Amino acid sequence: MASGVVLIDDDVLELLRLNNGIIAFGFVMNGYPVVYPKFAVEAIGNSMTFIESNVKFIESLRISNKISVSVFDWRGNTAKSFQLKGFANVYEKGTPYFEEIIRKFESRKMNPDFLNEIADRMDERIIVPKKEFVVKLDLNMKYSQAPSPESAKPIIAV
Amino acid sequence: MKLSDEAINFLMSGNGNNVALVATVSEFGIVNLSPRFILHVDTSSVDDKIYFVSSLPNKTLYNLRKNSKVGISKWVNDVRGDVRLLVITGQAVNLTSGPKYDEMSDKAAQAFLNAGFVKRGEVKLDKPPKPLAVTEVIVEDVKFY
Numbered sequence: 695m696a697s698g699v700v701l702i703d704d705d706v707l708e709l710l711r712l713n714n715g716i717i718a719f720g721f722v723m724n725g726y727p728v729v730y731p732k733f734a735v736e737a738i739g740n741s742m743t744f745i746e747s748n749v750k751f752i753e754s755l756r757i758s759n760k761i762s763v764s765v766f767d768w769r770g771n772t773a774k775s776f777q778l779k780g781f782a783n784v785y786e787k788g789t790p791y792f793e794e795i796i797r798k799f800e801s802r803k804m805n806p807d808f809l810n811e812i813a814d815r816m817d818e819r820i821i822v823p824k825k826e827f828v829v830k831l832d833l834n835m836k837y838s839q840a841p842s843p844e845s846a847k848p849i850i851a852v
Numbered sequence: 853m854k855l856s857d858e859a860i861n862f863l864m865s866g867n868g869n870n871v872a873l874v875a876t877v878s879e880f881g882i883v884n885l886s887p888r889f890i891l892h893v894d895t896s897s898v899d900d901k902i903y904f905v906s907s908l909p910n911k912t913l914y915n916l917r918k919n920s921k922v923g924i925s926k927w928v929n930d931v932r933g934d935v936r937l938l939v940i941t942g943q944a945v946n947l948t949s950g951p952k953y954d955e956m957s958d959k960a961a962q963a964f965l966n967a968g969f970v971k972r973g974e975v976k977l978d979k980p981p982k983p984l985a986v987t988e989v990i991v992e993d994v995k996f997y
Contacts, residue, residue: 762885
């Protein structure tokens with residue numbers, strides 16, 4: 695990975711905060727591209743992580759782990775919008791990473807900090823219904839989707 | 853497949869706007885997500901049809917030329933974490949001429965002018981260029997909860 699390139703920068707984090715920690719997670723399911731909201735329990739450097747309970751989602755990610763994440767401002771408070779692309783890695787119960795992420799979520803030691811405040815006020819049954827899998831998204835490319843001449847120029851981290 | 857009136861209202865005005873995320877996939881299996889203004893939902897056929905435009909060359913349009921499968925999603929989430937979610941999948945057709953293309957192009961132009969967008973470097977843009985394509989999505993499946 696190219697040194698010094700951090701895709702999840704302050705702009706991405708600002709949008710993550712505006713969206714109550716929820717990212718738009720795009721992947722292929724049953725042959726169709728789909729997008730679902732996911733609560734990020736970690737967003738740092740070049741990776742994002744969420745907790746998943748839907749076995750169909752996991753089965754789909756095992757068929758194709760090429761994924762996209764969009765963070766944008768639904769209400770138009772900012773002129774920012776980003777898409778990040780990369781690969782999903784699934785961690786099951788009992789694996790060290792799964793246990794680490796669950797521990798961080800439950801003890802409110804998530805990174806960035808504002809996710810802890812959001813999780814405290816949100817209904818956990820809605821943001822994280824069951825804790826069956828942990829999905830880590832390793833991201834290697836970011837595009838600005840704001841309408842500007844720079845939009846088409848990707849930032850590549852690999 | 854038909855969309856309920858509630859789903860159409862949510863698509864067109866949830867969050868106070870008609871923006872939805874459009875997902876497409878390339879020939880290499882790479883998913884692309886693009887926020888789009890949904891112009892119109894046509895309920896006159898057996899299957900409902902959703903329309904949005906591409907004014908400039910873009911990845912969504914490129915992908916749809918290779919693979920017509922498309923996903924359209926929209927959600928709102930409040931401070932408590934309650935999420936209202938609409939997920940639509942279907943088949944897309946890119947229209948570049950014809951009555952529906954003209955109708956949607958006019959609708960897009962009107963929306964553009966009403967929004968008061970000003971192209972950078974220009975004082976004003978009286979008439980936006982015709983879109984490269986109007987995408988018609990034939991709804992095949994919908995989840996709304």
